[in-house]
Amino acid sequence: MDLEIFDETKTASPEWLELIEKLLNYAGEYINLPDNTEMSVTLVDNAKIHEINRQYRGVDKATDVISFAIEEDDGSEEPIIFAEDEDFDFPKNIGDIFVSLDKVKEQAEYLGHSQERELGFLVVHGFLHLNGYDHMQPNDEKEMFGLQRKILDAYGLKR
Secondary structure, eight states: OEEEEEETTSOOOHHHHHHHHHHHHHHHHHTTOOTTEEEEEEEEOHHHHHHHHHHHHOOOSOOSEEEEEOOSOOSOSOOOOOOTTOOOOOOEEEEEEEEEHHHHHHHHHHHTSOHHHHHHHHHHHHHHHHTTOOOSSHHHHHHHHHHHHHHHHHHTOOO
């Protein structure tokens, strides 16, 4: 996977950045994403994620993770047609995730597990949103959280 990680807080350890990279690559393999899949993760503080949450979701408070999925085809654009004998391997950009490192620390303490587990949980949660999973309905929630738990457990980030 082509993964860009931006630490706007300048506080994430090299180990945390490596955890994000390895975990998301693992999750991508787990759900069989193409190798040329692109996405980004931006690490921010509570003030920044509060601003993003207010601006894009109309919610006036800090949250832990926000995902911005890139829709593949909404039908509004003319398709690009290539010659049948051409074989292009275009990357698939699935979107961007923003994670509050302040929330990672707060929630890890509140939930009584490691900050690494909380960081992994939030990154995988956002990643699954980018891949079309949601938890608005009970059946969807069961599917998404079940897959999230399987990925984290298989990776070794158990509660």
